[in-house]
């Protein structure tokens with residue numbers, strides 16, 4: 001009773017005092033200039049203190065997030081399904097208990113939810129569930145952790161890629177030209193090599209035969225000449241043939257099933273239209289792009305099915321590659337419409353993903369960085385296609401391949417490497433043609449040099465790749481002095 005009385009009393013006293021104080025306050029504010037000055041000063045101070053407190057809390061949160069991402073990067077998570085499920089349930093339950101305890105538990109709760117994401121088979125789906133079920137400040141922390149992780153991974157890209165066993169690293173430097181400043185990326189050797197040594201070997205990220213060779217004589221997947229071998233699939237509307245069971249299976253899993261095996265014999269179907277476009281139009285890039293996009297879908301599906309995620313996605317790899325913007329024409333509009341229609345019925349969201357800008361960028365990257373694939377048995381198989389940018393020092397190519405690492409090699413008319421396709425398929429080897437020391441830049445010839453003079457070579461490079469060749473050979477022949485490429 002005493003306590004209650006004193007409490008009531010206390011409240012009244014504060015209320016009365018409070019009102020009186022407010023009246024006094026108002027009075028002073030209106031009349032006393034000295035008081036107004038002091039008030040302004042103390043308000044400024046309070047605002048400053050508040051700002052400092054907010055900044056401190058922000059910086060503490062940022063430190064916590066960085067630390068959490070660092071911790072999670074180093075942590076090893078369970079790999080088998082039962083252990084994953086157990087770990088997931090534990091983290092979610094812990095997170096719920098922590099946030100239910102109030103704000104002081106938000107940081108640790110977010111860390112639990114972030115860890116749970118690491119073992120959940122479909123993280124995107126889980127994020128959507130989190131958004132609906134956990135308090136907004138906790139969700140924002142989880143979201144922030146994810147974006148810090150993505151930024152960290154991207155910033156470390158050239159430290160992690162290419163893998164050490166490829167014997168090369170990528171070096172970046174700024175370059176200024178008359179029209180713009182840009183970053184050049186080149187390939188540097190991390191080992192010594194003698195002429196004839198294979199520096200690295202690389203699988204194609206995407207490749208396609210010259211459409212005139214999609215005639216049953218070459219493997220549609222690895223581009224190898226069939227020589228009698230014939231693996232094909234009746235359900236394949238494209239009519240692709242393969243040199244081995246393994247190529248057939250890979251093509252089916254990665255892109256062919258998605259692109260061409262919807263049982264729709266209608267000649268107006270999108271599948272039939274793509275086939276028609278590729279085979280009659282002598283264009284391989286729409287097919288390469290369709291395969292590339294299908295492979296991306298496959299990558300995502302695999303990730304969900306197996307819970308195993310590659311460190312960098314296909315998209316991460318192509319993002320850093322230089323390209324020439326392809327100018328949109330009727331041809332590109334037709335290609336875009338066709339691919340959007342084709343994917344629309346197969347993969348939700350893909351129609352929106354294939355925007356004009358993205359398609360042109362992708363086409364530009366593929367065309368600008370592709371290597372011409374030549375094999376021993378096809379000399380004279382097709383004429384050189386002068387309209388396309390495709391790096392090749394060989395007169396005849398059977399198709400084009402797009403490679404993650406070799407794309408970075410710069411041109412020289414006096415190169416120290418060359419491309420080889422030792423298995424007569426799309427697997428590329430970069431081979432030393434001169435002695436190479438650790439730290440040397442790898443150079444390749446994008447064009448046939450032969451006995452062509454420098455202005456002839458420069459003109460082809462200017463037309464196709466839009467740069468003026470400043471290699472030693474060109475500079476010497478042109479009587480130019482200065483820095484060489």
Ligand SMILES: C[S@@+](CC[C@H](N)C(=O)[O-])C[C@H]1O[C@@H](n2cnc3c(N)ncnc32)[C@H](O)[C@@H]1O
Pocket residue numbers: 183184185186321322368369407408409410411412465466467468469470471485
């Ligand atoms: C296919 S990309 C090769 C990757 C490129 N090195 C990069 O910076 O990402 C071709 C581009 O590299 C640059 N490049 C390659 N060889 C060059 C050279 N000899 N002189 C000047 N620029 C060159 C040009 O910008 C050219 O358009």
